[in-house]
Amino acid sequence: MSALSIEGRHIGLPLRETKWMREFYTKLAKQFPLGELTEQRDNLAFISIEQPQLRPLLMHLRDKEGFSHLVLLTAVDWIEEGHFQLTYLLSNRTNGTDIGLRLMISRDDALMESIHDIWPTAATYQRELREMFGIDFPDSPGVYEDFILEGWNNIPPYRRDFDTLEFSTENFAQRPGRETKDPAQHMKQQLYPDGA
Amino acid sequence: MAYQPDRSQYPQPGADGKLDIDLTSGKYLKLWQGPQHPGITGNMAVELTVCGDEVVEGKVHVGYLHRGFEKLMERRTFIQCFPIVCRICVPEPDFNEYCYAAAVEELAGIEIPEQARWIRALILEMGRINSFLMYCGGQAGSYGMGVISQWTTYVRDLMLDRFEELTGARIYHMFILPGGVRDTLPEGFAQRMEETLREIEITMKDVYETMYCNAVFKKRTVGLGVIDPELLDSYGVTGPNARAAGVAKDVRKDQPYLIYPELDFEPILGQDSDIYTRADLRRQDILQSVDLVRQILAKMPKEGPVMSKLPNVLHWKIPRGETYIRGECSRGEYGYYLVTDGSGFPRRVNVRGPSYTHAMSLLERMIVNINIADVAGLMVSLHTYPPEIER
Numbered sequence: 001m002s003a004l005s006i007e008g009r010h011i012g013l014p015l016r017e018t019k020w021m022r023e024f025y026t027k028l029a030k031q032f033p034l035g036e037l038t039e040q041r042d043n044l045a046f047i048s049i050e051q052p053q054l055r056p057l058l059m060h061l062r063d064k065e066g067f068s069h070l071v072l073l074t075a076v077d078w079i080e081e082g083h084f085q086l087t088y089l090l091s092n093r094t095n096g097t098d099i100g101l102r103l104m105i106s107r108d109d110a111l112m113e114s115i116h117d118i119w120p121t122a123a124t125y126q127r128e129l130r131e132m133f134g135i136d137f138p139d140s141p142g143v144y145e146d147f148i149l150e151g152w153n154n155i156p157p158y159r160r161d162f163d164t165l166e167f168s169t170e171n172f173a174q175r176p177g178r179e180t181k182d183p184a185q186h187m188k189q190q191l192y193p194d195g196a
Numbered sequence: 197m198a199y200q201p202d203r204s205q206y207p208q209p210g211a212d213g214k215l216d217i218d219l220t221s222g223k224y225l226k227l228w229q230g231p232q233h234p235g236i237t238g239n240m241a242v243e244l245t246v247c248g249d250e251v252v253e254g255k256v257h258v259g260y261l262h263r264g265f266e267k268l269m270e271r272r273t274f275i276q277c278f279p280i281v282c283r284i285c286v287p288e289p290d291f292n293e294y295c296y297a298a299a300v301e302e303l304a305g306i307e308i309p310e311q312a313r314w315i316r317a318l319i320l321e322m323g324r325i326n327s328f329l330m331y332c333g334g335q336a337g338s339y340g341m342g343v344i345s346q347w348t349t350y351v352r353d354l355m356l357d358r359f360e361e362l363t364g365a366r367i368y369h370m371f372i373l374p375g376g377v378r379d380t381l382p383e384g385f386a387q388r389m390e391e392t393l394r395e396i397e398i399t400m401k402d403v404y405e406t407m408y409c410n411a412v413f414k415k416r417t418v419g420l421g422v423i424d425p426e427l428l429d430s431y432g433v434t435g436p437n438a439r440a441a442g443v444a445k446d447v448r449k450d451q452p453y454l455i456y457p458e459l460d461f462e463p464i465l466g467q468d469s470d471i472y473t474r475a476d477l478r479r480q481d482i483l484q485s486v487d488l489v490r491q492i493l494a495k496m497p498k499e500g501p502v503m504s505k506l507p508n509v510l511h512w513k514i515p516r517g518e519t520y521i522r523g524e525c526s527r528g529e530y531g532y533y534l535v536t537d538g539s540g541f542p543r544r545v546n547v548r549g550p551s552y553t554h555a556m557s558l559l560e561r562m563i564v565n566i567n568i569a570d571v572a573g574l575m576v577s578l579h580t581y582p583p584e585i586e587r
Contacts, residue, residue, distance in 0.1 A: 040519050041302070043451060068429040071520070074546040076535050087533065089520055096451045098520060121432040124556045148259040148586050158267055165271075 020097070021045040032057050035102075046087075046100040051112070054103060058088065058118055066092040067099060073115075073125035075133045079160040082107050084135060088115075105135070114140035132158035207252055215253060223247055229571050231260045240555065240582040242575070246568055254563035254571075256556050262586040269545045274300055274374065275509040277542065282368045284547055285581055288327040290319050291525040292547070293372040295532035298453070299521040300374040303536050304514050308504055312376035314496035317454045319371060320523065321485045321492065322359060325396065326352050327526035328482045331579050335475050336407050338572040339416055344407050351399045354392045361385065376503035386493045393486045400482055408476060417471040421562055421574045425469065431561070432553035435528025436481060437578060440466035440474040447524035459491050471577040478579070481526075513540050520548075527551060527579045549584020556585065 025037045025047065035048030049057060061067040067090035076085040088101040105112055114137040116123040126137040127147045134156035137143050146152075155162050207215040207224075217224055230241035239260035245253040265284055269277045281296045282289035294316055301308065329352040333345025356366040361382050363369035371378050407413055423433060425441040438445040446463040448456045464480045466473035514536040522531035528550030537543040559578060566574060 038518075040517070044520060046518060069434075070429075070432055071522075071529070071531065072533060072546060072548045074533060074544075076518075076544040085535075087518075089533065093445065093450050100518070100520065119432070120430050121553045121557045124552065146259075148262045150259060157264065160270075162267075164264070164267060 024097075028057075031060070043097045044100070045098075046102050048102045048104075051103060051105070054088070054101070055113065055115070055118075057101065058090075058115060061090055061099065062118065066094050069093060070119040070122060071098065073122055073129070075129050075135060075158075077107070077133065077158070077160045078104075079107065084110055084133060086112060086129075086135070110135040112137055114138065114143070116140050132156055134159065206247055206250070217245055217253060219245075224252065227568065229575070231257070238580075238582040240580075240585070242559070242563065242571065244563070244568070244571065249568050251563055251566055251568060251571065254560055256560055258556075258582055258585045260586075261583045265587045266545050266547065269542055271541065273510065273540050274512050274514065274542065277545070278373065279368075279370060282370055283583075284587055285525075285530075285549065285584055286367065287330050287581060288323045288525055288527075289368050290323040290372065291523050291530040292532075293370065294320060295521045295523055295530060296534070296545070297372050297374045299519050299532045299534035300514070302519050302521065303517045303534060304374070304512070306375055306504055306506065308376045309501045311380070311497050311500040312502045313454045314492055315377045315381070315502060316372055317456065317459075318489060318492045318496070319359075319362070319369065319377075320454075320525075321488045322355060324526045325482055325485045325489070326355050328478050328485070329355070329396075331478055331526070331576070332403060332407070332475075332482075334576045335471075335573070336403075336413075338576045339413050341407055341410070341413070344403055347399050347403060351392075351396045354395055358385070358389055358392055361388070373503070374509075375506045376501070378503070380499075380502055389489065389493060393489060396486055397483065400479060404479065408472075408479065414472060416570065417475065417573065417577075418468075419470050420566065420570055421471045421474075421577055423469045423558070423562070427558075427561075431558045433528070433558060434550055434553075435524065435526070435579075436474060436477050437528060437554060439463055440477045441469035442467050445528075447522050447529055451522065453521075453523060455492070455496075458495065459488055461488060461491075471573055474577050474579075478526075511540070513538060522548075525550065527554070527581065530584075547584065547587050549581070549587075551578075551580035551582065551584040554578045555580035555582065 020042065021037070021039045025034065025045070028034060032053050033050065035050070038046040040046060069091040071089040071091050073086070073088050076087065078085060083104045083106055086103045086105060089098060091098045110133065112135055114122070114126055116126065123141045126140040127143050127145065129135045130137060130143050131147045131149055149157070154167065207217050210216050219226070225246050227244045227246050228241055229244055231239045241257040243255040243257060244251050265280055268280055272280070277296065281292040284292050329348040333348040336344030359369060360366050362385065363371040423437060423441050425443055427433065428438050428441060428443055434445050442465055444463045444465055447453070449463055461484055464477055464484060466477045516536060516538045518533070518535040520531055520533045522529050529548070530550060531548040533546040533548065534542060535544040555578060559575065562574060563571060
């Protein structure tokens with residue numbers, strides 16, 4: 001249950017409980033070993049799964065349950081816990097529901113099987129994930145080609161340990177006249193140039 | 197367009213399915229379409245391999261507009277992300293504002309006032325009209341009809357005037373905030389909007405007679421760039437590109453949001469799925485959005501709050517969670533995947549722009565075996581905006 005909080009105080013409304021998703025999850029859990037279910041809305045749920053279940057589950061959801069639209073494939077870097085979360089979001093247009101499959105992989109050995117044969121468009125997502133997060137998808141078409149970055153030789157930039165501020169300070173020079181001034185010091189300098 | 201029946205001089209696929217293209221043979225030429233291009237496809241490039249005047253292979257290159265928005269947002273508080281999101285898509289920025297605001301609201305458990313929901317829908321429909329008007333000019337321009345873009349730019353400018361009086365800005369409005377919208381409609385807005393809508397209808401009639409009834413435009417676009425309806429799901433095709441193939445994919449109907457269930461409309465469908473059908477469908481979509489704006493202005497509550505009472509935005513902390521919010525923008529499904537971790541900053545924001553699938557894998561597939569002169573028309577007909585691909 002989510003709610004806006006300030007310093008531990010919860011403000012705002014609790015989210016609605018859903019029924020359809022729970023029934024669907026129970027049905028699905030009879031065929032596949034599934035992890036935790038998070039019901040986000042009455043038409044959106046996230047299910048944690050393990051790597052061996054990914055392919056059979058995706059095929060089942062696409063061919064038997066009508067989740068034929070791959071909405072997105074992306075990663076979240078949980079650096080403190082030492083893993084990447086891959087999210088495969090699928091949509092079923094006929095009943096207007098979405099299911100997100102959450103899959104954790106190790107940050108140290110970021111490797112995942114490709115699903116471009118199930119959805120050809122997944123190749124683009126996988127190419128981006130390899131470039132931005134350093135997650136490898138062997139056999140995915142064009143996965144080792146530059147996608148957005150060109151000649152990048154630093155750590156993958158969307159990882160949490162990549163510091164954007166440090167990178168820009170090291171690689172780019174400030175244009176003259178664009179120095180950042182401390183407002184208090186600047187006004188003092190303007191008002192009392194002699195330091196009086 | 198009329199290809200020779202003898203295909204022996206064109207490359208044949210090898211055992212691995214790839215075309216056997218020997219650049220040293222002198223039969224092929226590499227040609228770059230973009231990244232600077234006078235169409236409305238923005239800064240992206242297609243690396244074409246041509247044989248005679250026929251494209252045998254096309255490879256899309258993006259990255260010219262990458263500004264790392266998704267990464268930037270991880271360093272900013274939830275409210276500080278706000279001026280960033282709208283810049284992800286220039287011609288139709290409001291969907292970024294709506295999807296981001298709705299995602300934050302859902303994870304934070306904020307409910308927005310009724311009038312704000314209507315004003316949000318009004319802004320989204322106004323943005324849709326603008327985006328389609330820009331598309332019409334681009335599509336006509338790619339077939340040598342420069343004057344159409346001047347007409348559509350004129351009426352788009354009138355709509356920007358309406359945006360300016362409503363939001364204070366013409367392009368990036370920053371009006372849809374978490375919790376509602378920033379203001380109510382100004383005095384006399386509905387009447388001035390009606391005048392603008394009438395002007396748009398008159399212009400679209402002229403555009404129809406000049407562009408859509410033009411023999412050259414028809415001859416060059418009918419039957420070209422057909423998307424097979426069976427490819428829609430495997431290539432993630434949504435929006436008008438899917439509706440032109442006869443599949444009623446429309447988020448406004450499939451997963452209604454805001455006040456769309458209270459509006460009277462049906463998704464417009466095409467049949468032939470070619471460039472002409474897609475162009476004509478978007479023309480009808482403009483007229484449908486004009487009608488939707490009228491419906492919204494007539495049905496919306498005339499008074500009431502437009503912003504929820506919220507605690508100090510600088511100190512928000514949203515508990516760990518994730519959600520996905522989508523809307524039907526002029527190009528298809530636009531969505532935000534937001535992950536929070538209990539801190540004052542988003543853990544991850546992922547933007548799902550429709551161009552991500554349309555301009556990459558789909559375009560690369562469709563571009564094969566068409567004439568060089570038709571490449572621009574095909575690119576524009578998919579209605580892609582590269583900033584959505586790179587974010």
